[in-house]
Amino acid sequence: WRVADLMDLGRRAQDLIPIDRGGDRRVFAFANPGLKGAPYVSNTLWAAAQFLGPGELAPAHRHSPAALRFVMEGEGVWTLVNGDPIHMGRGDVILTPSWNFHEHHNPGDKSMVWLDVLDLPVVEFLEAIFFEEGPSELVDRKTDPRSVSERQFGQGAGIVPSGSKGVMKGSRHSPLLVFRWADVDSALDALLEIKGGGDAQIRYQDPVSGNDVMPTLRCEMRRVVQGTTTGADRQTGSRVCA
Numbered sequence: 001w002r003v004a005d006l007m008d009l010g011r012r013a014q015d016l017i018p019i020d021r022g023g024d025r026r027v028f029a030f031a032n033p034g035l036k037g038a039p040y041v042s043n044t045l046w047a048a049a050q051f052l053g054p055g056e057l058a059p060a061h062r063h064s065p066a067a068l069r070f071v072m073e074g075e076g077v078w079t080l081v082n083g084d085p086i087h088m089g090r091g092d093v094i095l096t097p098s099w100n101f102h103e104h105h106n107p108g109d110k111s112m113v114w115l116d117v118l119d120l121p122v123v124e125f126l127e128a129i130f131f132e133e134g135p136s137e138l139v140d141r142k143t144d145p146r147s148v149s150e151r152q153f154g155q156g157a158g159i160v161p162s163g164s165k166g167v168m169k170g171s172r173h174s175p176l177l178v179f180r181w182a183d184v185d186s187a188l189d190a191l192l193e194i195k196g197g198g199d200a201q202i203r204y205q206d207p208v209s210g211n212d213v214m215p216t217l218r219c220e221m222r223r224v225v226q227g228t229t230t231g232a233d234r235q236t237g238s239r240v241c242a
């Protein structure tokens with residue numbers, strides 16, 4: 001799915017389709033033509049581009065499928081994940097684990113676009129889809145550039161509050177809800193510098209348990225230096241690349 005096609009469709013959708021209760025979001029699902037008309041990118045993953053225009057609010061809800069977002073364009077939307085306001089910037093990865101209330105606000109004067117990936121087909125297959133509307137917060141709520149989750153669990157590599165392991169026991173997802181592009185960018189640079197070129201890949205992880213960010217969704221970023229050909233790899237899970 002080409003970005004140029006998407007941006008054009010997104011602009012038109014913004015003029016035609018308001019964000020109201022019922023729909024709640026303005027997203028273009030990437031439908032794999034091999035999946036008999038289902039709006040899924042693979043048998044296990046939903047992927048979509050979401051457009052949020054200036055001043056718009058995507059109202060609060062929660063659902064059993066888990067989601068993650070990767071910001072493709074724009075700056076300044078903040079998303080409230082279980083009451084924690086998270087600023088969204090280009091290249092950031094933001095988590096919305098299962099059953100966490102979430103809503104998106106765009107207080108700026110430009111549109112924003114991000115990729116949404118959900119484990120929705122898996123949860124649907126298990127007949128375990130649940131959905132609930134939530135009360136939206138006031139639009140003019142002040143946001144800190146650093147969310148509560150970052151101030152607690154994103155202070156630096158290998159640093160977590162004492163006792164975290166006990167407190168987070170039983171939680172199936174990362175308590176750090178956002179991973180900043182600048183950190184990923186410099187980690188990839190460092191790995192490439194050590195290797196002297198080629199390609200490098202990092203995995204986003206739960207800073208307390210070391211597990212993947214959510215039980216059903218792994219998240220990684222790869223940088224391939226111009227002129228490099230990577231080796232082939234094989235896996236059973238399906239993958240969405242942006």
Ligand code: 1HN
Pocket residue numbers: 025027046048050058063067102116118120
């Ligand atoms: C959803 O809640 C969002 O909250 C985006 O931004 C895409 C696709 C299917 C079901 C729920 C969002 C979604 C979604």
